[in-house]
Amino acid sequence: MILIIQNGYSCDYEMRLFASMFFREDEEVTVTQNFTYSDKNINVYTHIIFNGKSYFEDYNFKFDTDGKTEKLIKKIFIASCTKSFSHAALKIRKINFSWGVMCGIRPAKNARELFDEGFSKAEVREIFKYVYEVSEEKTELALTVANNEKLLLDNIGNNSISLYIGIPFCPTRCVYCSFVSTDIRTSGKYMPEFIEKLLVEIEKTAELVKLSGVYVENIYIGGGTPTTVSAEDFERIFKKLYGCLDLSKLIEFTVEAGRPDTITEEKLKVLKKYGVNRISINPQSMNDKTLKKIGRSHSVSMIYDTYKMARNVGFDVINMDLIAGLPDETPEDFNYSLNEVIKLKPENITVHSLCIKRAANFRHTENELTKSEDMNKMLSFTQMRMKEEGYDPYYMYRQKNSSGNLENVGYAKTGTMSTYNVNIMEEKQTIVALGGGGSSKVIIGDRIERVFNFKDPLEYIKRFDEILTKKDEILSLMKEES
Ligand code: SF4
DSSP, X not given: OEEEEEESSOOHHHHHHHHHHHOOTTSOEEEEEEEEEETTEEEEEEEEEETTEEEEEEEEEEXXXXXXOHHHHHHHHHHHXXXXXXXXXXXXXXXXXXXXXXXXXXXXXXXXXXXXXXXXXXXXXXXXXXXXXXXXHHHHHXXXXXXXXXHHHTTOOTTEEEEEEEEOEESSOOTTOOSSOEXXXXXXXXXXXXXXXXXXXXHHHHHHHHHHTOEEEEEEEEESOGGGSOHHHHHHHHHHHHHHSOOTTOOEEEEEEEOGGGOOHHHXXXXXXXXXXXXXXXXXXXXXXXXXXXXXXXOHHHHHHHHHHHHHHTOXXXXXXXXXXXXXXXXXXXXXXXXXXXXXXXXXXXXXXXXXXXXXXXXXXXXXSXXXXXXXHHHHHHHHHHHHTTOEEEEEEEOTTBGGGOEEEEEEOTTOOOHXXXXXXXXXSOEEEEXXXXXXXXXXXXXXXXXXXXXXXXXXXXXXXXXXXHHHHHHHXXXXXX
16 A cells, blocks of 8 residues: 655645556555745655665755746646655666656646746756756657647637547457457447447537537547448448538548458548548557467558558558557567558557556556566657658657556658647547547536546447437537637
């Protein structure tokens, strides 16, 4: 058990986050911290008791709160607490510290908020370095992403929304999966009814769009693996979308085709016919041995074939996902995958750090994980190669359970950055979710209201009346905004 006692200032959430990076829940750890602020000086004294031994850190930081916003003061106080704790804990265990004591899943948002506070680029660099102890490499990444995100966020149309359609079926379940998805070999029997209900939900959403006076700017069909849907059913979904919604101002229409073993020429042609202008073909690794190990039922050669097929059908924005830190993969294996993907010249490449959530089967086989130093090498290599090849990082997030506390980054060639991806990170545009597993986010000024759809296809079908009621709830929230 990790016991944290804070006197003078409390930031339990952030302290627990950092404590979980150093210690397991089943370890006996006591952390006592005393915080004082006087004469423009922050002092945080940390005492950790672990395995019967004591570890201390006495951290001081000159900081004048005069004229600073409450938000900034809070950031600095929290960073001081987590830094004092981390410096004491680093005497016990070494962890990857390239993001220093920066909390939160959106480091670029942190940079943007500092810009909004009036700090210059040079000052933000200094804050990242001295307050958060973020490495130079990660600082540059965060600053570049913040800049690119801003360009996209500035272009969001007034009164515009995005639609997310979740298809929670996959051909097999990947061993590391932490998403909403069911194996089609067992849940496939629910697909026909799921599609019928989804068509009704689209109609209901169209009413909502009309009554709230907004228009649809982006559609993202994700999952699961959306291309588990047949070409005929895709056609029905698209016909319904175009039949009941005004999509004349639609800018981006993405379908996460995902796994090559579900993509056929027939499906791709239907997608193209209905205006899908961005698809993902996700290898995760370009090593057959790894694909087998992680439970993907496709080979590397299928990735090449599907990619070629998509180009022939006419898709000109293709994203490819890779994962750094897959089991038994060395930096050389990962670098090989990245270089193979680069050779294909997709417009977007997204590199994830392996994330182990409670639900995923890997949690109990920690020895399978690539060490975090190796992960860091993979991500550094990515950053370098992307720069060489003219890809710009434009969205980034960190996940709580990612190996080595590292980041996921979307890279894109000029003019092909996905607005939807930035929207979902930065929460500046309302997203209405349909289907399984999505959550609607209604932006009301500075407030965000979330409404969750059911994750499991069977629950979605059985409790469909509630799905329709939730759409009424979303409508009331959206009317609040206008
Ligand atoms: S394809 Fe994605 S959603 Fe489906 S099982 Fe694999 S990781 Fe999960």
